[in-house]
Amino acid sequence: MLAYILRSLMQGIIVMLAVAFIAFSMFRFVGDPVVNMLGQEATLQDRAELTERLGLNDPVPLQFARFVADAAQGDFGISYRQGRKVSSLILERLPATVELAVLSAIFAFVTGIALGVYAAIRRDGWIANLVMALSLIGVSLPTFLIGIGLIYIFAVELRWLPSFGRGDTVALGWWTTGLLTTSGLKSLVMPVLTLGFLQLTLIMRLVRSEMLEVMRADFIRFARARGIPERRIEFRHALRNTLIPVITIAGVQLGGVVAFAIVTETVFQWPGLGALFVNAVQFVDVPVMSAYLLFVAFVFVLTSLIVDLVYIGLDPRLRTGNPAMAK
């Protein structure tokens, strides 16, 4: 089991290094950092000085090592455009994105599993069929259309919910939260629905097909032959077996929630990291772009690590080293 955890950790580190290399390369290939920082009118001497000061004359591997060491300590340099530390820009925007992404993930997971199980158990019922048909729409409809549709209905026509922004937030130390005010909560509703919807439909369809598959397994048949009540078979024997593959795949999907947040944040003018990134791209603000890239990669690696741990918790076959282990 320890070896298994170590292996996932190693994989995570390798992925992070690979992404770090891409982020690092952006500095060299997307524009010239010296020109970017000093502007076109700087003297040759100014340029040479800055080049030296930034360590751009050092060998590339050394520069990369320095980049990784700095990034590991949360130092991503100075934003070209805003002249502020990238790390503080990110910390400022982080709460908005984390609250949006985590709530969307919970919404997608809980609703997706519940609907998927329902659709599997009532496979021939009309509600299950309706839910499946609607989920097809969810899979094929682009996120921004869902967002715009929601805005039209709930903000423009019904005027129930605000169409943009986070509403009022409360500061808890450096963290700002929208969860403690009514306007903050109201502002979260549509972005969460929009961002979670695609994952919800994917998870739901996955749960349904996995569960139908598991219900055909021999041990389900044997459980029936032992006279175990059907509800118990569905929710005890089948569900847990269903969740193992679902969690693996859905976990990766949820990492994608953060990536997809770019679109949702743009549609709802959500002051999160996605919006920060879109801005940075417009102004070729390379330090912000590369930090964002690293952040997204980190979220993916972290979710897959968590998935691996949950997996071990769910599947005893991975927990070797059990005291009762047979020879």
Place this chain on the structure above:
Amino acid sequence: MTVKEAVPVLSVRDLTVEFVTRRATLRALDRVSFDVARGEVLGVVGESGAGKSVTGSAIIGLIDPPGRIAGGEVLLSGARIDDLPQEAMRKVRGKRIGMIFQDPLTSLNPLYRISEQLIETIRVHTDLDAAQARARAIALLDEVGIPAPERRIDSYPHEFSGGMRQRVVIALALCAEPEFIIADEPTTALDVSVQAQIIALIKRLCKERGTSVMLVTHDMGVIAETADRVAVMYAGRIAEIGPVREVVKQPLHPYAKGLMGAIPSLEGEAKRLVQIPGTMPRLSAIPPGCAFNPRCSQAFSRCHVERPELIAVGDRKVACHLYDESNAEIAA
């Protein structure tokens, strides 16, 4: 003998099972009838697709969806069970009829400890509390030959070998003391070295409890040693059924003769291996009359038009026109 003892534990009457598909209605069982007496082991043989497993599924009411019981009845100790409502039938399963499947590797839920699966089954069918159920589970594991059961009970299925897992499956099938057990090829998936032990275990446990058994197997040797009576199935019908010594040593039905030709005789001299030409028809193409007629070397005109019913010949029953009195001259 009291009247109650004379009632067979299981009585199957004209059982017909159909699978309704878009193209056709396939008849997997066609008026199958047999009895199993109290404490008796009925062996069921026949080539793949003969309907052995479907018979077992029909008895415990677990035929997969496109399939259904289209006719006949199943009586357990004299009372019909095939028409019971779902919930009542569920209480029969595990409680009054136990089932042992072919593959112990897939019969157990991989995510739950043996103890959880045993205690769950015991508590579904009895009033025992958790501690009593656990004690009973440990006693059962001991009985089926799991060493150090109080320790091994908390292991997961993957921590047991195939043979040990099948012992756990047997314990699960027996844990509510059913009066009838269906064992569908209980050793086919196991290592040859443990097959005999598992069969001996099933036989011993059922004998001790007076439990009747329907034992499906392809192994004629097992049938000869274990069963009291044997039913030979062919294309969803019973070809011959009777005491095991008679049917194995002197089969009457031409198909049974071919099938029994494959076992070495008890005297040790290798019998001629009788090969039956051809294969069993698919369900969609069962010929009229006797289902065996295309492969039967003794088929005559009546075999092509009229289905042979089971006829009593001594202690056994045979579904073959050759044994019909009115055809005596042809049979001779």
